[in-house]
Amino acid sequence: NTLKFVGNEIHGYNTDALGGLKAIENHLPVAGKRVQIYGAGGAARALSYILSKRGANVYIQNRSIEKAKALADTFNCSVGLCEEPDLAI
16 A cells, blocks of 8 residues: 655555554554454454454454454464454454
């Protein structure tokens, strides 16, 4: 969602993950926390990626279990509901 023009090249970046994480970590460090994500679309994908990289235990719940599983498999997350999440998105 962000373009940077460098000489004759255009570099593309997705800032959803870092922007979302910064807002979250202003209130709750995510390392070791249980995070429930509802949905498996683009924003869920970006957050699943960055939360997993930062050491959160991510659970993905979606209307389509196939989409939830595909996303979870990509970033080594769990599928389904977390009984006592520290954070729900």
